[in-house]
Structure formats: C-alpha cells, structure tokens
Amino acid sequence: MQMQNLVLVECIEMLKRAAKEHDAPIWSRVAELLARPRSRRAEVNVSKIARYASSSKSSSSNSNTSSMIIVPGKVLGSGSIEHPVTVAAFSFSNTAVKKILNAKGKVLSIDELVRMNPKGTGVRIIV
Template identity: 50%
Template sequence: MVHALLELSAKVKAKGEGEGEDREEKRRREEMRRREKTDPRIDRLIGDLKRISRESSAPLWRDIAKRLEKPRRHYAEVNLSKINRYSAENDTIVVPGKVLSAGEIEKPVTIAALGFSKRAVEKISSRGKCVSIEELMEANPKGSGVKIIV
C-alpha cells in the first residue's frame, strides 16, 4: 500500500514538472494557428469578402472567405470539364482556388477564381469570361445567381 502511494506521488511530481513543456507546446500550436496569410492579396481579399458579406447580408462571400482562410493545400483545383458539367448557359461560377485546363468549356459562362492556368484562360475566353474574385465581388455584392464549384 505504501509502495503504491509512493508511485502515485512520483507520477504527480513528474506530471507537475512536465507542465511547463505542455504549456510551451500549446503556445506553439496556438501561434501556428494564428499565422496570417503570407500573400497580401489573399489577406486583403479575405477581409474584403467578410466586409461585403456583412454589408450586403450575402452569406456566399462569407463562405468563400472561410474557404480561403484555410491552408493553400486545401484550396480548390477545378478542371474545366467539371465546370462544364455543373453549369448552365450564362452562369456565374466562383472557384475558391485555381481553374485548370483539363476538358473543354461548351457554354458561355463567367468564371471568377483566385487563379487560372494559361490554357484555361485561353479556353474560357473563347466561350465565356474570366474575372478575379475581387471584380465579381464588386460587380455583384449580393452574390445573387453565383455558384461555388470546388
């Protein structure tokens, strides 16, 4: 019985000594979570999207801002074939990431994205229109009739 109590008190002491390390690790993790975007354009875009969302009561822009706050490795990479499959004529599409050129676009659509590959811009320009998310946000602050494709 005495032996068990000694072991228990040793464990408690060991735990108390290691607390500083746990706090330090927790502080590091919190610091990593609070890290800002290194691209000032994206940082500014996220702030503008949130502001427009509040002013216009448009949840679409808030949703896109949340998607862009995530790490870059989680951004959408959408091929033209997917946009063609899920869009109708004269639709307005937002891609919170990059549009890639695999596939063809057969309908006139307006596509707003964070970035486009060179071939995607060529293919889209033949039928539709490429714009930045900032341009679409200014042209349509309510976000009406806009589809998000990820």
C-alpha cells in the same frame, strides 16, 4: 516562420466586409474556403465548370444568361467547355483562361465579381 500571401489576405478581408455590408452569406463562405491551407484549397478543371454550369440553350445569343461561377482557389485547363460562363477565381492557369474565353465566357478576379454582384445573386461555388 509562416509566409502569408498579402493579396490572398486582402481578398479574404474584402469578402468578409462584402458579406456584412450586403448581407450576402455566400461571400463569407468563399472567404472561409480561401482561408484554408494551400494544399486544401480548391483546384477545379474547366471540364467540371462545364458540367456544373447551366448552359441556357434557349437563349444562348444573350450573354447575360451565362452562369456565374466562383472557385475559391485555382481554375485549371483540363477538359473543354462549349458554352459561355462567367468564372471568378483566386487564380487561373493560362490554358483555362484561353478555353473559357474561346467559349465566349468571362474570366474575373473575385473582387471584380463582388463589385459586379454585391449580393451574390445566382453565383455558384464550385470546389
């Protein structure tokens, strides 16, 4: 008998709805990646986010210039991050949350990011 994570199922359905309602294919891609078996879902370290998230040094005082990243899986705490990044993921390790917040970044759930940015403009998927 297959067990299903109801929170995950609801998140995938919400992403599919948002993709249709806002004509934003990024959300259907994230839903597709989240629908994978747990063993194939993304596990991304903070160091990888730091590497791929653009740090805008010219206007680092403005927090609105931080990159928006979505991880269709779990964010882990290995490595370091020095610049503010907005990260949305299905789950986070405690260490990852501390490191992102210490770098003046934001930690969001996937549905919070969809509500903040329904079109998915400027959001990068990291797997």
